[in-house]
Amino acid sequence: DAGVTQSPTHLIKTRGQQVTLRCSPKSGHDTVSWYQQALGQGPQFIFQYYEEEERQRGNFPDRFSGHQFPNYSSELNVNALLLGDSALYLCASSLIGGGTDTQYFGPGTRLTVL
């Protein structure tokens, strides 16, 4: 049973560029959430996608956008990168209505902005 997968593992970009991160949910899951984890901090919720719609959004600017595909995989896009966007980006998948909607995390994508 494949768990949550994310790509790429690492990414280096320069300020002002745009980046796309990808996530495939755990088999049987239909919901994807994205979190940003700065070094030494806990993860911060960016947004959640269900049925290809953004279901809830955290306190992040519009530079952060996402998409969910019919196969439930998801992308996180960040435009006009800032140095402060350097972080580990975590994707978590869950099943809506599956009891507690427990979120399972992928290994993350480490983004470095120079």
Add this chain to the structure above:
Amino acid sequence: GDSVTQMEGPVTLSEEAFLTINCTYTATGYPSLFWYVQYPGEGLQLLLKATKADDKGSNKGFEATYRKETTSFHLEKGSVQVSDSAVYFCAPRGEYGNKLVFGAGTILRVKS
């Protein structure tokens, strides 16, 4: 908004010592409660969870009890191992929301 407070680390213990990591939370409605663990360079792994008052979550020797009256979900383990060295996160998820709320986490270091 929802929030969580964990004891500050790092917590340094000798192997086979007893572990307690305190966690208190504020959350809307009747939250579900989770503990996640993060090993160096990795994502978060679900350690245990509890969904209603007085429920005890347990896994790999770790336990935590949902205490609604004190809004707490303290993590305990009777005998820690070097391999338990990691960062531990307590995370409530509010009844009416979909997001997990994390604090800064607690670093645990176990010496042999």
